Amino acid sequence: MEIKVLGTGCTKCKTLEDITRKAVEEKGVDATVEKVEDIMQIMTYGVMTTPALVIDGKVAIKGRVPSIDEIKDLL
Amino acid sequence: MEQKKKFRLIATIAIVLPAMVALYTYLQPLVNYFTYQLLPLKQETHLGEAINFFFYDTIKIVILLFLISSLMGLVNAYFPVERLRVFLTTKKMFGLQYFFASFFGAVTPFCSCSSIPLFIGFVQGGIPLGVTFAYLITSPLVNEVAVAMFLGLFGWKATLIYAGSGILLGMIGGYILGKFKLDKYLSDWVKQIQQNSQMEANQWDNEKTPFIDRLPAIIADGWGIVKKVLLYVIIGIAIGAAMHGYVPEDFFTEYLSEDKWYAIPLAVILAVPMYANAAGIVPVIQVFVAKGVPLGTAIAFMMAVVGLSLPEATLIKKVMQWKLIGIFFGTITIFIIILGYLFNWII
Numbered sequence A: 001m002e003i004k005v006l007g008t009g010c011t012k013c014k015t016l017e018d019i020t021r022k023a024v025e026e027k028g029v030d031a032t033v034e035k036v037e038d039i040m041q042i043m044t045y046g047v048m049t050t051p052a053l054v055i056d057g058k059v060a061i062k063g064r065v066p067s068i069d070e071i072k073d074l075l
Numbered sequence B: 001m002e003q004k005k006k007f008r009l010i011a012t013i014a015i016v017l018p019a020m021v022a023l024y025t026y027l028q029p030l031v032n033y034f035t036y037q038l039l040p041l042k043q044e045t046h047l048g049e050a051i052n053f054f055f056y057d058t059i060k061i062v063i064l065l066f067l068i069s070s071l072m073g074l075v076n077a078y079f080p081v082e083r084l085r086v087f088l089t090t091k092k093m094f095g096l097q098y099f100f101a102s103f104f105g106a107v108t109p110f111c112s113c114s115s116i117p118l119f120i121g122f123v124q125g126g127i128p129l130g131v132t133f134a135y136l137i138t139s140p141l142v143n144e145v146a147v148a149m150f151l152g153l154f155g156w157k158a159t160l161i162y163a164g165s166g167i168l169l170g171m172i173g174g175y176i177l178g179k180f181k182l183d184k185y186l187s188d189w190v191k192q193i194q195q196n197s198q199m200e201a202n203q204w205d206n207e208k209t210p211f212i213d214r215l216p217a218i219i220a221d222g223w224g225i226v227k228k229v230l231l232y233v234i235i236g237i238a239i240g241a242a243m244h245g246y247v248p249e250d251f252f253t254e255y256l257s258e259d260k261w262y263a264i265p266l267a268v269i270l271a272v273p274m275y276a277n278a279a280g281i282v283p284v285i286q287v288f289v290a291k292g293v294p295l296g297t298a299i300a301f302m303m304a305v306v307g308l309s310l311p312e313a314t315l316i317k318k319v320m321q322w323k324l325i326g327i328f329f330g331t332i333t334i335f336i337i338i339l340g341y342l343f344n345w346i347i
Helices: A011-027 A039-043 A068-074 B003-025 B027-038 B046-078 B081-090 B096-107 B112-124 B129-141 B144-154 B156-179 B188-195 B211-246 B263-271 B278-290 B295-307 B310-316 B322-346
Strands: A002-006 A032-036 A052-055 A058-062
Touching: A002 A011, A011 A032, A011 A068, A039 B112, A052 A068, A058 A068, B003 B027, B003 B046, B003 B211, B027 B046, B046 B096, B046 B144, B046 B211, B081 B096, B081 B112, B096 B129, B096 B156, B112 B129, B112 B188, B112 B310, B129 B156, B129 B295, B144 B156, B144 B211, B144 B278, B144 B295, B156 B295, B156 B322, B211 B278, B263 B295, B263 B322, B278 B295, B295 B322, B310 B322
Parallel strands: A002 A032
Antiparallel strands: A002 A052, A052 A058
């Protein structure tokens, strides 16, 4: 699975990256987590509010930091 | 959500909400009891009054901030920016679009790192630059933190004036900037996006989660905002409380009183290099006003502090050429100054 965390580098985006990594680890799924900070790349996903979570090319969450359980459910 | 969890959630809200309202209503006597009975402090001393003021304001503002953030979270859950974009592009609105853009700038929680994606998103959707500016101007000026602080420290009339003028500023500023045909001063890659913009008819995917299931996340977000700014609130109020007790009356009036015509431009210019958030600045502003500075001058100062910041300018650099940033900031500065005069004249 390919997971991308979109965010320009504010604290919320970092939090999302951290809990995503934690969720992946705790659930033991085989996935790569990548942080996308480049604004032009972020815009290609059509996201207007950061942070956002993209799983396998699909935007799953945008504009907020979800709970760790919610991410686990998404995986 | 399971039935049991649902029940627990409703029960919690049914208990906590009235408790908060009660605490808010009887806060002054409670804080008085705490500072003058439980703590060995005397009423009518500087220290006693400063500490009383500090506890009273901090608790009051935390309650307001939490309630307002949750309320705005609710609005956002049902009317996210994506929906606003569709709304603005698909309906003919005869100028009202400036109001809607500005109004939603006010109710959406603002994070400076979100401003660029939002800007691009609007441009991508084919929304005119002027309308985009209306959103961009109001968004940092009026937000849940500023509203809660104003409500707590100045009362609802000043809050209405503040929020109303922030929205008005966005509308007029956006409209005028839109008339200037400034699209050529966008960064090249943004221009490209603009040319390829398409009117997305209805790409807004409706999350079909029922209200009750969304509530916990909204409340958690509201509380998250409180936690994030709490430190600034405490520092701001502590400075305010200290100044209240020790700075002499009409200390500021000498420089910033109404009969000095240059007071407002001076306040605005002093404010630009300051980078503070609303949480930290409002308590200090309140002391200014208590010490004789007119409210219009104070509001102008506050708007300049939160609305015109250098870090924001460097962020915006990614999407605009320097010339456009200059025009953007210049226009807002002039309007803030005009608003300041207007208030001092009205009030």
